[in-house]
Amino acid sequence: MNSLLAVCPATWDGWQCFDSAVPGHVEGHCPAYIYGEAAIPDASQKSHKMCSDKGWVSRPSTNSEWTDYSGCTMVQQKAQVKLLAGIIAFSISVVCLTPAIFILWFFRPMRYQPMFIVHRHLLTSFLFSGLFYLFNCFFFIVDGAPGDRLIFANHISCRLLFLIQLRFLRLATFSWMLAEGVYLFRLLQSDSIDGDRLTIYKLLCWGLFPRH
Known part of the structure; x- marks a missing residue:
């Protein structure tokens, strides 16, 4: 032209x-x-x-x-089957993870042990990933969703929520999986690992300093 x-x-x-x-x-x-x-x-x-x-x-x-x-639009048949499978899988995950995190958080013998703290953060990242997936599906994607037009408008709320789900929480989950492996390796190499050293894991995996 x-x-x-x-x-x-x-x-x-x-x-x-x-x-x-x-x-x-x-x-x-x-x-x-x-x-x-x-x-x-x-x-x-x-x-x-x-x-x-x-x-x-x-x-x-x-x-x-x-x-x-x-x-x-998208090819509906396969997309709907995969969407339904994802909703079922993440729903089961949320239901199962909630009591597991509750046990790790409120049972005093487990609450302050470094190994269980790492477990708790990993399960929490799984839980938030599932919750955000389900919310985004029901609010933006499924037929008749209240926010379906926001996707086509490329609205900031849509971009932000999917950014959290697909980038931040996915990165956090894989980071905590790596942290599990690194911590177990260090635990095998040394009989005593100070719980305060978990701060570096929290910083790298969440990008902030949670207390526990």
Whole structure:
């Protein structure tokens, strides 16, 4: 396209880039990563953007540049089966993890022993991962979810919640799994490990300093 004829400049909408365009209807791809790991995108579907003689068309309610992703549907059959399997699996995990964490937290013989503290943090990361997965599924993904439009609007609340689930909690879970192995190795190498040294594990795995 001749850049001299383009009215709408090249832009990034938060999900993908659009080249400079002349006034009219502009089609874009549906980024595969917006569907998550469990969904299968339909390659024939497209996102849509409008270019007017004054620039990219904005959403009236927000007065911000807008891309229509409502056409980016997914292949439903396999996606729904995987989504249902994930909901069942994480629901069972949450039900089983809750009493386990309760025992590790409120039984005094286990509460202050370093090994059980590491166990408790690992199980807590699993629990929060399950809770965030279930919340995001029922609030954003399932049919008729109250926040389903927020996904296509790329709303900040949607991005933040999925960032916590897919990045922070996933990283924390794998970090605590590594911490379990490292702590057990150190325990085999030494008969006495001061519980205060767990601070470094808490810092690296959670990014903060919890008390226990």
